[in-house]
Amino acid sequence: MTPATTIEPALRRDLPEAAFRPLEARYLEEPRGRWSGQGGLLLTPATTQEVSVILRAASAAGVPVVPYGGGTGLVGGQISGDLTTPVILSLERMTRIRSVDATENAMTVEAGVILQQVQEAAKEAGRLFPLTIAAQGSARIGGILSTNAGGVNVLRYGNARDLCLGLEAVLPDGSVLNGLSPLRKNNTGYDLRHLLIGAEGTLGIITAATLKLLPRPVHTGAAIMAVRDPAAALDLLNLARDRIGEGVSAFELIGRMGLEFLAETMPDVRLPIGRPDWSVLIDLGLGASGDPQSALEDLFAAASEAGLVSDGVIAQSEGQRRDFWTVRESIPEGNRRIGSVSSHDISVPTASIPDFIARGTDVIAKIGNFRINCFGHVGDGNLHYNVFPMPGRNRADHDAERDAIKTAVHDLVHEFGGSVSAEHGVGRLKVGDLERYVDPTKLAAMRAIKSALDPKGIMNPGAVLRQVT
Amino acid sequence: MTPATTIEPALRRDLPEAAFRPLEARYLEEPRGRWSGQGGLLLTPATTQEVSVILRAASAAGVPVVPYGGGTGLVGGQISGDLTTPVILSLERMTRIRSVDATENAMTVEAGVILQQVQEAAKEAGRLFPLTIAAQGSARIGGILSTNAGGVNVLRYGNARDLCLGLEAVLPDGSVLNGLSPLRKNNTGYDLRHLLIGAEGTLGIITAATLKLLPRPVHTGAAIMAVRDPAAALDLLNLARDRIGEGVSAFELIGRMGLEFLAETMPDVRLPIGRPDWSVLIDLGLGASGDPQSALEDLFAAASEAGLVSDGVIAQSEGQRRDFWTVRESIPEGNRRIGSVSSHDISVPTASIPDFIARGTDVIAKIGNFRINCFGHVGDGNLHYNVFPMPGRNRADHDAERDAIKTAVHDLVHEFGGSVSAEHGVGRLKVGDLERYVDPTKLAAMRAIKSALDPKGIMNPGAVLRQVT
Numbered sequence: 001m002t003p004a005t006t007i008e009p010a011l012r013r014d015l016p017e018a019a020f021r022p023l024e025a026r027y028l029e030e031p032r033g034r035w036s037g038q039g040g041l042l043l044t045p046a047t048t049q050e051v052s053v054i055l056r057a058a059s060a061a062g063v064p065v066v067p068y069g070g071g072t073g074l075v076g077g078q079i080s081g082d083l084t085t086p087v088i089l090s091l092e093r094m095t096r097i098r099s100v101d102a103t104e105n106a107m108t109v110e111a112g113v114i115l116q117q118v119q120e121a122a123k124e125a126g127r128l129f130p131l132t133i134a135a136q137g138s139a140r141i142g143g144i145l146s147t148n149a150g151g152v153n154v155l156r157y158g159n160a161r162d163l164c165l166g167l168e169a170v171l172p173d174g175s176v177l178n179g180l181s182p183l184r185k186n187n188t189g190y191d192l193r194h195l196l197i198g199a200e201g202t203l204g205i206i207t208a209a210t211l212k213l214l215p216r217p218v219h220t221g222a223a224i225m226a227v228r229d230p231a232a233a234l235d236l237l238n239l240a241r242d243r244i245g246e247g248v249s250a251f252e253l254i255g256r257m258g259l260e261f262l263a264e265t266m267p268d269v270r271l272p273i274g275r276p277d278w279s280v281l282i283d284l285g286l287g288a289s290g291d292p293q294s295a296l297e298d299l300f301a302a303a304s305e306a307g308l309v310s311d312g313v314i315a316q317s318e319g320q321r322r323d324f325w326t327v328r329e330s331i332p333e334g335n336r337r338i339g340s341v342s343s344h345d346i347s348v349p350t351a352s353i354p355d356f357i358a359r360g361t362d363v364i365a366k367i368g369n370f371r372i373n374c375f376g377h378v379g380d381g382n383l384h385y386n387v388f389p390m391p392g393r394n395r396a397d398h399d400a401e402r403d404a405i406k407t408a409v410h411d412l413v414h415e416f417g418g419s420v421s422a423e424h425g426v427g428r429l430k431v432g433d434l435e436r437y438v439d440p441t442k443l444a445a446m447r448a449i450k451s452a453l454d455p456k457g458i459m460n461p462g463a464v465l466r467q468v469t
Numbered sequence: 470m471t472p473a474t475t476i477e478p479a480l481r482r483d484l485p486e487a488a489f490r491p492l493e494a495r496y497l498e499e500p501r502g503r504w505s506g507q508g509g510l511l512l513t514p515a516t517t518q519e520v521s522v523i524l525r526a527a528s529a530a531g532v533p534v535v536p537y538g539g540g541t542g543l544v545g546g547q548i549s550g551d552l553t554t555p556v557i558l559s560l561e562r563m564t565r566i567r568s569v570d571a572t573e574n575a576m577t578v579e580a581g582v583i584l585q586q587v588q589e590a591a592k593e594a595g596r597l598f599p600l601t602i603a604a605q606g607s608a609r610i611g612g613i614l615s616t617n618a619g620g621v622n623v624l625r626y627g628n629a630r631d632l633c634l635g636l637e638a639v640l641p642d643g644s645v646l647n648g649l650s651p652l653r654k655n656n657t658g659y660d661l662r663h664l665l666i667g668a669e670g671t672l673g674i675i676t677a678a679t680l681k682l683l684p685r686p687v688h689t690g691a692a693i694m695a696v697r698d699p700a701a702a703l704d705l706l707n708l709a710r711d712r713i714g715e716g717v718s719a720f721e722l723i724g725r726m727g728l729e730f731l732a733e734t735m736p737d738v739r740l741p742i743g744r745p746d747w748s749v750l751i752d753l754g755l756g757a758s759g760d761p762q763s764a765l766e767d768l769f770a771a772a773s774e775a776g777l778v779s780d781g782v783i784a785q786s787e788g789q790r791r792d793f794w795t796v797r798e799s800i801p802e803g804n805r806r807i808g809s810v811s812s813h814d815i816s817v818p819t820a821s822i823p824d825f826i827a828r829g830t831d832v833i834a835k836i837g838n839f840r841i842n843c844f845g846h847v848g849d850g851n852l853h854y855n856v857f858p859m860p861g862r863n864r865a866d867h868d869a870e871r872d873a874i875k876t877a878v879h880d881l882v883h884e885f886g887g888s889v890s891a892e893h894g895v896g897r898l899k900v901g902d903l904e905r906y907v908d909p910t911k912l913a914a915m916r917a918i919k920s921a922l923d924p925k926g927i928m929n930p931g932a933v934l935r936q937v938t
Contacts, residue, residue, distance in 0.1 A: 103703060103820040126711075150654050159654065161663075162631065175910040184849035185619050185628065185816045186888035187667055188895060188907055189933060190915045194630075194663030198656055215710040234572060241684040242595075245756035246715040287714035289767065295758050347654045351572040380653035419655035426657060438657055441644040445922060446659045452921035453914060464658060 001461065002062045003085035004041035011043070014053050018093070019045050027068060027088050028079065035076035035428055040066070040086045046093045048168060048176060048207040055205065055458075056174025058087055064461045065089050067201035069143025070114065072135035074345070075427025077147065077200045077463045086461075091142045094207060100125045105213045106165055106182035111142025111206050118211065127213035130157035130249075134332065142206045148198035150423030152250045152328075155379030156285075157214065159423070161197040166210035169196050172203070172454040180210045195449070200425050201460040203453050217249070217285025221292025222321040224254075225300060225312035226276035231354040232308040233280050233378055239303060240282060244295050250283040252328050253353075253378040257371055257388075261334035262327070269330045270323060272313045280378070281328050283321075331375055335386055339395040341370065342405040343386040348418035350381040356416050360385065363408045367401055382422040385409060410437065426464045435466065470930065471531040472554035473510035480512070483522050487562070488514050496537060496557050497548065504545035504897055509535070509555045515562045517637060517645060517676040524674065524927075525643030527556055533930045534558050536670035538612025539583065541604035543814070544896025546616065546669045546932045555930075560611045563676060569594045574682045575634055575651035580611025580675050587680065596682035599626035599718075603801065611675045617667035619892035621719045621797075624848035625754075626683065628892075630666040635679035638665050641672070641923040649679045664918070669894050670929040672922050686718070686754025690761025691790040693723075694769060694781035695745035700823040701777040702749050702847055708772060709751060713764050719752040721797050722822075722847040726840055726857075730803035731796070738799045739792060741782045749847070750797050752790075800844055804855055808864040810839065811874040812855040817887035819850040825885050829854065832877045836870055851891040854878060879906065895933045903933065 012020070021044050028037035045051045058065050064086040068078050080086045094110035097117070101107065102125040109118055115136040122129035133139065133151035143149075145167070149160045157163065166181035169192075179193055196203055227233045230253065237251050259275040273279065282299075284292040296314045303309040315321035335343070348356045357374055364370050369390050376383040387405050389398055398405075410420045410433060420433045435443065450457070450465055461467045481489070490513050497506035514520045527534050533555040537547050549555045563579035566586070570576065571594040578587055584605040591598035602608065602620035612618075614636070618629045626632065635650035648662055665672055696702045699722065706720050728744040742748065751768075753761040765783045772778040784790040804812070817825045826843055833839050838859050845852040856874050858867055867874075879889045879902060889902045904912065919926070919934055930936045 101820060103707060104818055105707075106818075148656050148660075150656075154654060158631075161660070162627075171910060171914060175913065177910045177914070178908045179911065181886060182818045182850075183816050183886075183888055183891075184819070185623060185846070185851040185891040187617050187619075187890045187892055188888055188899075188903055189667075189911065190672075190918060191617075191630070191663045191667050192911055192914055194660045195918075198658075198660050203659075215714050217714065218712070238572060238574075243687070243757040245684050245686065245754075245759075247756060285714075287716060287764075288712040289760070289764050290714075291758070295756075298758065347652050349573055349575075349651045350653070351570055377654070381651075382654040417650060417652075419652050419657055421656045422652075422654040423656055430657075434657055439647045441640060441646045442648065442658065442661055444644065445640060445646070445661055448921040449659060449664075449918055452917040 001064045004063050004087045005085055007057045007061050007063055008041055011054065011057055015045070015050055019043055019050055023088065026071060027090065030076055030079050031072060031074060035079040035081055037080035038084050040080055040088045042088045042090060044090045044093045048170065051170045051205055051207055052174045052176055054087060054089060055170050055172060058458050059173050059456060062456050062458060063087055064458050066460055067205050069111070069140035070135065070138040072139045073143060073147060073427060074424045075429040077425055077427030077460065078143065079428065081428050081462055083461065089205065091140060097121050098208065102127055104182050106210050107213060108180055108208060108210045109141055110208045111140060113141050115139050115141065115144060122213050126216065128216040129211060130214055131160055131163055141209055145197050145206050145209055146199065146201050147425040150382065152252060152377060154377060155251055156246055156249045161194055163212045164193060164197060164209050165212050167193045167196055167206055168208040169204045169206045172459050180208060182210050200427060200464050202450060202464045203459060218288045219286045219290050219292050220321065221284045221296055221315060222324045223282045223296045223300065223312055223314040224272050224279055224324050225282065225303065225309045226273055226279045227309055228307065229278055229354065230357050233278060234350065234353060236280060236303050236308045237379055240299055243299055244284060247284050247286045247290060248282065249285045250281065251379040252281040253375055254279045254281065254328065255374045257373040258331040258334065258375050261338050261373060262330055265334050265337035266330055269327060271327060272324060273311050276311065281324055335373060338388050340386045340388050341395055341398040342402050343384065344409050345422050345424045346385055346409070346413045346418055346420060347380065347382040347422035348413060348416040350379070352416050353378060353381060353383070359412055360409065363412055364405065367404050367408060428463055431464065431466050434464065470533045473532050473556045474554055476526045476530050476532055477510055479526055480523065484514070484519055488512055488519055492557065495540060496559065499545055499548050500541060500543060504548040504550055506549035507553050509549055509552070509557045511557045511559060513559045513562045517639065520639045520674055520676055521643045521645055523556060523558060524639050524641060527927050528642050528925060531925050531927060532556055533927050535929055536674050538580065538609035539604065539607045541608045542612060542616060542896060543893045544898040546894055546896030546929065547612065548897065550897050550931055552930065558674065560609060566590050567677065571596055573651050575679050576682060577649055577677060577679045578610055579677045580609060582610050584608050584610065584613060591682050595685065597685040598680060599683055600629055600632055610678055614666050614675050614678055615668065615670050616894040619851065621721065621846060623846060624720055625715055625718045630663055632681045633662060633666060633678050634681050636662045636665055636675055637677040638673045638675045641928050649677060651679050669896060669933050671919060671933050672928060687757045688755045688759050688761050689790065690753045690765055690784060691793045692751045692765045692769065692781055692783040693741050693748055693793050694751065694772065694778045695742055695748045696778055697776065698747055698823065699826050702747060703819065703822060705749060705772050705777045706848055709768055712768055713753060716753050716755045716759060717751065718754045719750065720848040721750040722844055723748045723750065723797065723800070724843045726842040727800040727803065727844050730807050730842060731799055734803050734806035735799055738796055740796060741793060742780050745780065750793055804842060807857050809855045809857050810864055810867040811871050812853065813878050814891050814893045815854055815878070815882045815887055815889060816849065816851040816891035817882060817885040819848070821885050822847060822850060825881070828881055829878065832881050833874065836873050836877060897932055900933065900935050904935065
């Protein structure tokens with residue numbers, strides 16, 4: 001493809017100087033260190049119009065464009081990889097919150113706004129923007145939408161796509177899609193919003209979005225309950241939803257292994273009910289007339305009677321609720337300290353989680369002796385399924401088995417009708433997985449749409465779909 | 470385009486005899502009598518494979534295919550219009566409920582299943598399928614998804630697209646998209662589901678869908694409250710959601726004119742609080758620990774204190790709740806009995822509803838003397854905005870003004886950033902409106918996608934996008 005240097009002189013004429021910044025190393029790295037970029041021309045447009053100028057020039061000359069948000073993606077979607085001199089288009093200067101409207105229950109923000117700032121602006125307006133992910137302090141809305149981020153509150157509020165009412169985007173030819181809108185009902189033609197969301201920058205650049213705001217729960221509460229097994233966790237979830245309805249904001253499954261890793265690597269994290277084989281963290285958010293503590297007490301009583309739970313503790317204060325969440329949120333850090341051989345962002349049909357966990361144990365045992373830490377958002381069927389060395393050994397001892405583990409887990413997920421990328425996306429990491437596991441008709445339709453909207457293939461080449469050279 | 474008679478001999482060889490039925494008049498008519506078909510070859514496949522055979526043949530020969538669900542669409546999307554001998558492909562024999570899984574909170578149904586049967590199957594499993602529309606006794610799931618139907622519970626549960634987890638569809642070339650899945654989190658490539666939903670059969674035929682099931686509310690309740698004006702209705706909605714959260718299932722605005730039409734044409738419908746200028750019907754569905762009556766009493770007290778409401782009545786029984794809904798559901802029939810000059814399925818940003826109503830009155834007054842009945846789903850900004858003759862005159866007296874009224878209302882909607890098709894779709898009725906009001910970049914991208922997936926333009930030609938001849 002044409003190097004960015006070809007269009008740089010024209011862009012220097014058409015864009016303000018502030019749109020050019022030195023290419024620091026961080027633009028070429030990703031959190032897990034699996035991908036790196038070779039270089040490129042970093043552009044930091046401040047307006048949608050400047051993004052349009054860049055794409056029009058890149059499109060005319062056939063220069064690849066790699067969009068860059070907060071840089072937190074875990075599948076290499078934001079890293080230019082093999083491309084030698086692409087445009088690296090960072091949205092970091094498009095950070096305006098254009099409007100927050102509490103009556104409308106909507107806010108419009110530019111792609112570079114960081115998730116946490118969205119959450120805070122919503123809170124100031126007395127509203128909730130419910131998307132909650134570990135990287136919320138640095139992930140930007142454009143990337144969050146482009147990867148359709150998930151997180152812990154999907155059970156109640158949906159994925160990023162479910163929280164987006166309208167989009168502004170620049171298509172590969174530089175044309176601007178003016179789709180910002182707070183409308184809840186609008187059946188005028190194809191839904192391009194949902195096509196761009198989750199396309200990981202391969203069909204255009206999201207420059208701004210109208211986001212859905214929700215009522216803030218008035219009363220919150222949480223409990224940790226030890227469950228008999230994963231099947232009991234599922235039954236408990238359905239029992240909770242039958243009794244409490246949409247008030248169940250999160251329902252996180254925690255396996256014993258995760259707690260043992262915490263005890264080993266982060267002994268300061270207090271474990272409220274020790275280290276049961278399986279436990280769940282239940283988080284509630286109720287309206288003015290709700291009483292989360294009594295709802296959780298009633299739930300625990302009913303679940304005990306049904307033989308689902310053996311132990312449990314209900315948070316008596318917001319501080320204790322935070323402590324419970326600290327346990328859940330520390331598990332990934334505990335994992336990092338142990339050092340996984342292979343980790344997997346997968347989902348399976350919720351009802352098949354117990355079977356999947358049992359079968360997974362068998363499948364891994366056939367490859368060798370490993371420890372498995374399985375945890376995650378059980379209400380969404382989304383498990384973080386991570387495989388670790390036995391005590392005394394380390395990640396590097398198992399380099400030879402990594403691919404076999406990955407393939408075995410993904411094959412099993414596929415057999416269960418699951419997804420090998422539940423929330424992180426495809427990026428550059430899972431292009432082969434997509435080809436292996438995705439419905440061939442879907443893949444062919446994706447390629448046809450990509451060719452139709454990006455005929456020169458300039459948008460994030462090599463991400464999601466294999467680059468045709 | 471090639472007539473269906475060209476491929477009929479080959480299809481008679483490849484399909485069972487039951488796939489051929491006589492073309493009754495009903496396939497060529499639509500509810501409002503605005504569109505009619507010329508004829509065609511009616512095919513009633515019983516399986517996805519048979520749909521694939523039909524589309525493969527039609528695609529190879531260039532024969533137009535018009536999909537037909539329950540025939541209840543209000544914009545002529547299901548009517549072949551000018552096409553002389555298309556294939557009319559009815560999904561009426563694909564009526565299997567393939568699975569209902571209460572643990573998974575999902576069910577998989579074929580495209581020909583009627584909405585009410587979906588609701589009933591969900592109920593039998595102890596779950597809720599919340600989509601509720603007037604035509605639910607005859608509308609089929611394929612058409613409901615193809616038009617992204619809305620209804621009264623969108624405020625709480627979303628449109629049809631928000632209730633669909635996965636799709637099976639046959640693309641124009643006959644290839645089968647195997648996307649049935651109950652997964653809540655699946656970020657493996659472009660979201661074709663949302664592209665096909667709302668495409669009104671112009672990109673392929675939906676043959677089956679996995680639908681999302683929800684907890685059934687344990688306690689329901691309803692109230693009718695007289696509000697000061699439409700702005701007070703909005704404030705009341707936000708007050709209700711702040712206090713009751715997602716428990717607010719519906720929030721319907723009712724103008725005095727609708728009640729006067731009822732009093733005139735359907736005097737048996739009891740009006741619980743007479744005929745206030747503006748009133749709202751509030752419907753609640755709460756969990757096991759909820760108490761809708763006391764929640765509504767508290768809401769009314771708070772709203773009275775805030776000066777939002779002047780009168781109100783809370784249903785004391787399920788029977789009374791049904792009576793309240795009878796008022797709301799009778800309004801369209803009252804409208805029919807009066808006979809509208811022009812009716813509009815529109816949405817505007819929720820917060821601008823009061824301004825829009827005021828401006829609408831002015832705009833119509835400039836054209837002539839009319840009565841306006843404005844009612845609808847205020848929480849979604851979705852108004853049914855219908856214009857009627859003054860007493861003593863009738864619809865036919867105003868034939869000359871109809872187009873001016875329609876254009877004036879749609880122009881005003883557009884000025885407010887609204888939608889000229891909130892829930893009924895584009896069909897053949899609003900192709901010109903789409904061209905007039907939709908973002909040009911969106912329209913160009915739609916055409917590019919249509920060409921990519923349906924290069925011969927056989928799928929429902931003339932619907933949504935103007936037929937290129």
